[in-house]
Amino acid sequence: MTIPQTNFQFDGQTGFYRGKVRDVYTFENHPSGPLLVMVASDRISAFDVVLPRPIPYKGQVLNQTAAHFLRATADIVPNWLLDVPDPNVSVGLKCAxxxxxxxxxxxxxxxxxxxxxxxxxxxxxxxxxxxxxxxxxxxxxxxxxxxxxxxxxxxxxxxxxxxxxxxxxxxxxxxxxxxxxxxxxxxxxxxxxxxxxxxxxxxxxxxxxxxxxxxxxxxxxxxxxxxxxxxxxxxxxxxxxxxxxxxxxxREWLIANNFQGKAGQVIPSMSDEWISQISRRYIELYETVTGHSFTRTDAVDPLTRIEGNIRQALAKTYFQ
CATH class of the missing domain: 3.30.470.20 (ATP-grasp fold, B domain)
Structure with a gap:
């Protein structure tokens, strides 16, 4: 199953924003201070346009790759990340x-x-x-x-x-x-x-x-x-x-099919095989770049898993 979007409601939630790829939940009054919970969906965008079909495991790849590099660069500059409670979720500081x-x-x-x-x-x-x-x-x-x-x-x-x-x-x-x-x-x-x-x-x-x-x-x-x-x-x-x-x-496939996000252009149809190929390429990148094996999260209902893991994370206090 893919994760095209989320629509959760949490106690203490003060805001919600849906970006091109991530769904962002805001908690201004959390005991740890202002927090963001970012859910990496399986949406894919190109030329600043969200394409019509989600890509299996793409959100997991993005979230886990980002966490890998945020941890590896924390000595250069402080970063927002506090917790990765789910393969598709990051919790961190809300910055301007x-x-x-x-x-x-x-x-x-x-x-x-x-x-x-x-x-x-x-x-x-x-x-x-x-x-x-x-x-x-x-x-x-x-x-x-x-x-x-x-x-x-x-x-x-x-x-x-x-x-x-x-x-x-x-x-x-x-x-x-x-x-x-x-x-x-x-x-x-x-x-x-x-x-x-x-x-x-x-x-x-x-x-x-x-x-x-x-x-x-x-x-x-x-x-x-x-x-x-x-x-x-x-x-x-x-x-x-x-x-x-x-x-x-x-992007190259879209350009070859006459789409660059310009007015009047129509997003080309994405076949099942093309979707599968994109998914395989994302997983290949994760494994090649990080050196870690990719573990597929094939839960029957990923939304239930994600919501439960977010609730557990929100129950934590990240700073004493």
């Missing part, structure tokens, strides 16, 4: 999010390549040299921030505009940059240990009581792109597509 996503790119791929291919040599205020090929490694990782949209498309923006418009103060933005690059370096090292290249990823940050926290997901297939290291150079020199672990293959 910064309205920008810090996108870090180590290679010219995906959206950056499409912009470059179309003649742009400046991306989010960052100048790129002429003569680059698709998937070339950049001289140094670059940050190409986007505004964080609750609905619709996130928009590219430069650090200069972020600071000039007062979206984030200059001192805080500098700290976000430092954290983002340090996280990317850690992610690159962890990927290399698994025979992978971390191509690009995004980080989101929040503030609680004047302290910056890493929030949301980290180094997951929805937020990151990985290439296989052993075939990278050969494919690059041959002009062949890179073997990769990411959601990009879903």
């Amino acid at each position: 999010p910064y309205p920008v996503e810090m996108v870090v790119r180590g290679y010219l791929a995906g959206h950056a390549w499409r912009q470059y291919r179309d003649g742009h040599r400046t991306l989010c205020g960052v100048a790129l040299p002429d003569g680059l090929r698709e998937n070339d490694r950049l001289p140094n990782p670059i940050i190409t921030p986007t505004t964080k949209a609750h609905e619709g498309h996130d928009e590219d923006i430069s650090r200069e505009d972020i600071i000039a418009k007062g979206i984030v103060s200059e001192s805080e933005y500098r700290q976000l940059e430092q954290y983002a690059l340090a996280l990317f370096e850690r992610g690159t090292q962890m990927a290399a240990a698994r025979g992978l290249l971390l191509v690009d990823t995004k980080y989101e940050f929040g503030n609680l009581n004047g302290r910056i926290y890493l929030i949301d997901e980290v180094h997951t297939p929805d937020s990151s792109r990985y290439f296989y290291a052993d075939t990278y150079e050969e494919n690059l020199q041959s002009g062949l597509p890179q073997k990769q672990l990411s959601k990009e293959f879903v």
